[in-house]
Amino acid sequence: MNKNSIVIGVDIGGTNTVAGKIASDGTCVQKINFRTDVDDSAAFIEALKLTIQQLVESSSGTLAGIGMAAPAVNAREGVIEHSANLRWGKLPIVELIKRHFAVPVTIINDSNAAALGEMAFGSAKGLKHFMTVTLGTGLGVGIVVNRKLMEGAFGSAGELGHMILETNGRACGCSRNGCVETYVSATGLCRTVFELLSYSMEQSILRGVAYEDLTANRVYDAAMQNDRLAMQAFTRTGHYLGRMLANTVAAFDPEAIILTGGLMRAEELLMRPTIESFKQNALSFQQKRLRILRSNFTDGEGALLGAGSMVQHWDAINEMVQTEM
Amino acid sequence: MNKNSIVIGVDIGGTNTVAGKIASDGTCVQKINFRTDVDDSAAFIEALKLTIQQLVESSSGTLAGIGMAAPAVNAREGVIEHSANLRWGKLPIVELIKRHFAVPVTIINDSNAAALGEMAFGSAKGLKHFMTVTLGTGLGVGIVVNRKLMEGAFGSAGELGHMILETNGRACGCSRNGCVETYVSATGLCRTVFELLSYSMEQSILRGVAYEDLTANRVYDAAMQNDRLAMQAFTRTGHYLGRMLANTVAAFDPEAIILTGGLMRAEELLMRPTIESFKQNALSFQQKRLRILRSNFTDGEGALLGAGSMVQHWDAINEMVQTEM
Numbered sequence: 001m002n003k004n005s006i007v008i009g010v011d012i013g014g015t016n017t018v019a020g021k022i023a024s025d026g027t028c029v030q031k032i033n034f035r036t037d038v039d040d041s042a043a044f045i046e047a048l049k050l051t052i053q054q055l056v057e058s059s060s061g062t063l064a065g066i067g068m069a070a071p072a073v074n075a076r077e078g079v080i081e082h083s084a085n086l087r088w089g090k091l092p093i094v095e096l097i098k099r100h101f102a103v104p105v106t107i108i109n110d111s112n113a114a115a116l117g118e119m120a121f122g123s124a125k126g127l128k129h130f131m132t133v134t135l136g137t138g139l140g141v142g143i144v145v146n147r148k149l150m151e152g153a154f155g156s157a158g159e160l161g162h163m164i165l166e167t168n169g170r171a172c173g174c175s176r177n178g179c180v181e182t183y184v185s186a187t188g189l190c191r192t193v194f195e196l197l198s199y200s201m202e203q204s205i206l207r208g209v210a211y212e213d214l215t216a217n218r219v220y221d222a223a224m225q226n227d228r229l230a231m232q233a234f235t236r237t238g239h240y241l242g243r244m245l246a247n248t249v250a251a252f253d254p255e256a257i258i259l260t261g262g263l264m265r266a267e268e269l270l271m272r273p274t275i276e277s278f279k280q281n282a283l284s285f286q287q288k289r290l291r292i293l294r295s296n297f298t299d300g301e302g303a304l305l306g307a308g309s310m311v312q313h314w315d316a317i318n319e320m321v322q323t324e325m
Numbered sequence: 326m327n328k329n330s331i332v333i334g335v336d337i338g339g340t341n342t343v344a345g346k347i348a349s350d351g352t353c354v355q356k357i358n359f360r361t362d363v364d365d366s367a368a369f370i371e372a373l374k375l376t377i378q379q380l381v382e383s384s385s386g387t388l389a390g391i392g393m394a395a396p397a398v399n400a401r402e403g404v405i406e407h408s409a410n411l412r413w414g415k416l417p418i419v420e421l422i423k424r425h426f427a428v429p430v431t432i433i434n435d436s437n438a439a440a441l442g443e444m445a446f447g448s449a450k451g452l453k454h455f456m457t458v459t460l461g462t463g464l465g466v467g468i469v470v471n472r473k474l475m476e477g478a479f480g481s482a483g484e485l486g487h488m489i490l491e492t493n494g495r496a497c498g499c500s501r502n503g504c505v506e507t508y509v510s511a512t513g514l515c516r517t518v519f520e521l522l523s524y525s526m527e528q529s530i531l532r533g534v535a536y537e538d539l540t541a542n543r544v545y546d547a548a549m550q551n552d553r554l555a556m557q558a559f560t561r562t563g564h565y566l567g568r569m570l571a572n573t574v575a576a577f578d579p580e581a582i583i584l585t586g587g588l589m590r591a592e593e594l595l596m597r598p599t600i601e602s603f604k605q606n607a608l609s610f611q612q613k614r615l616r617i618l619r620s621n622f623t624d625g626e627g628a629l630l631g632a633g634s635m636v637q638h639w640d641a642i643n644e645m646v647q648t649e650m
Contacts (some may be wrong), residue, residue, distance in 0.1 A: 009422040035622075115450060128478065129477060129478035133588050143576075145470060145475055146473075147472075150470055150577075151578075152454060152577060152578025152579065153453065153454035153578055153579055153580040153614075154578055154580075154611075154614055155578070156578045156608075156610070156611065157576065157577055157578040158578075159576070159578070159608060159611075160575060160576055162608050163572040163573045163576065164571065164572055164606065165569065166492060167491060167492075167568075174608055176608075176610070178605065192413065243489060243492075246489065247488040247489055247572075248576070250484040250485060250487045250488050251468075251482065251483065251484070251485055251488065251573070251576055251577075252475075253476075253477025253478055253479055253480070253481045253482040253483075253484070254477065254478055254480055255478040256478075281489065281501065283481075283484060283487050283499055283501075284499070284500065285481070286479075286481065286484075289478075289479055312333065
């Protein structure tokens with residue numbers, strides 16, 4: 001890629017969309033956030049088009065391509081489909097954006113984009129076998145085997161948020177019970193708070209908060225004020241995560257697992273019990289060699305950079321993804 | 326490979342070792358079984374050498390190579406190490422066999438050999454993404470991603486027998502609790518029989534059998550005589566297996582899972598509840614597209630043929646394994 005080229009990376013979320021201008025060294029030099037119109041796809045496409053134009057026009061470089069990340073992506077067809085949070089039905093987003101920009105345009109699942117971002121610019125530089133676990137509203141996993149994204153036969157590998165962790169456990173949006181993400185995610189943390197509120201007699205700031213008003217950030221703020229119940233909710237979440245990672249490592253045997261997503265704001269509150277529980281639950285010979293890392297990207301930029309990296313290293317990464325299809 | 330060449334495939338087990346002469350079309354034309362001397366590695370190597378010589382001498386073809394499969398293999402170093410059932414310590418078996426035969430000699434984990442056997446000559450011909458689950462004394466898994474064996478960063482991917490299926494579940498030989506193989510294996514089946522004997526009031530032939538005398542074959546024979554408790558033990562085992570497969574498919578999204586190993590002698594007794602439970606426990610969009618198949622190999626020949634296939638397609642498969650290392 002020409003040194004004067006720029007790439008636009010886009011991370012489409014259920015609440016906000018972030019578009020960023022990425023320089024050839026992988027730094028995000030400018031970012032624009034806008035609220036995702038989850039009901040009107042035409043309005044969303046228009047907003048995205050204008051945002052990209054704005055980023056391009058404010059730059060002296062030439063546009064080399066646009067890489068997007070979103071939930072519920074069919075990467076082969078370039079469409080977003082049946083997303084729980086984006087009520088657009090089936091949206092041929094690659095085709096719609098290509099109409100406005102005469103450059104390569106691509107889209108990839110956001111969990112996979114996070115893995116590509118870590119591999120291209122982050123903590124996974126130089127690693128061959130690793131996974132990223134994105135802890136947001138749900139739990140998303142990107143799996144890299146031998147420096148290739150593992151997509152599975154039908155493009156849905158990595159649905160580790162829907163491995164069943166607890167028999168007859170919590171009800172999940174997927175209509176089953178006990179899925180990992182009902183315990184290990186921002187939502188899972190809040191559910192754990194309510195389980196603890198029901199079970200223990202511990203005083204807590206959170207006894208004054210209704211279920212629908214509780215957010216992971218409020219639990220975090222409470223924990224920062226030494227609210228024991230809030231801290232315990234993080235500890236439990238880490239214990240669940242450690243058990244999930246032990247199962248994951250038994251299956252995949254990676255060099256490292258990189259944790260990212262909004263919930264990782266809690267840092268040691270979550271990392272310490274996670275590592276403790278991983279050690280308790282992993283096979284003895286797998287315990288020591290795995291590294292559990294936190295992503296070094298700020299503001300969850302990993303998915304945006306990963307989506308952009310699909311363009312920057314267009315040939316290499318395109319081939320990487322193709323071979324798994 | 327020359328049409329007159331033969332390959333020796335060897336499957337080393339904790340009880341018996343089988344060596345077979347494989348023709349270039351993948352048929353096993355002659356087999357010799359002998360009891361594995363699990364205490365004396367020198368005696369074992371001598372017995373193996375003599376068996377291979379016998380197979381080679383009774384053949385008009387020339388020996389192209391020897392491919393072996395065993396538990397607890399370090400394929401990179403060509404050694405068997407810290408096996409629970411083979412008390413040989415660290416045995417450099419490839420080097421020891423090479424001293425006697427001037428041909429390529431290789432060794433691979435038996436679960437991976439089963440996957441290679443299915444890919445080269447069995448139910449996985451033409452598949453890109455699949456897994457084999459070998460149900461024997463324990464539970465072994467071979468994972469193929471994009472026609473490549475997945476070995477993991479440290480060579481121990483596929484330890485799915487040690488994913489934790491039940492929190493605080495049955496004690497496992499790996500010193501943890503609730504591992505899949507404590508439920509889904511020949512041993513797991515016997516443990517389930519004893520759980521049912523303790524729990525239910527059902528009459529059963531198996532009430533007259535001591536724990537250490539019970540084998541999966543006896544449970545099978547009882548079930549064939551319509552012993553309801555024995556049949557129930559298979560049903561439960563299938564339910565556990567179906568749940569484990571649902572978790573596995575969430576992670577890997579393969580085209581097919583091929584079931585093999587001694588326990589599969591039970592056929593529909595195990596397959597029916599397995600498929601039923603998989604459908605109950607899998608993500609809805611993953612339920613229909615996965616195929617759960619039985620191996621078509623007789624007498625568990627898959628691992629032997631897979632080990633042999635390492636030699637037969639020496640260049641191709643060697644490359645396949647190398648790239649994952």
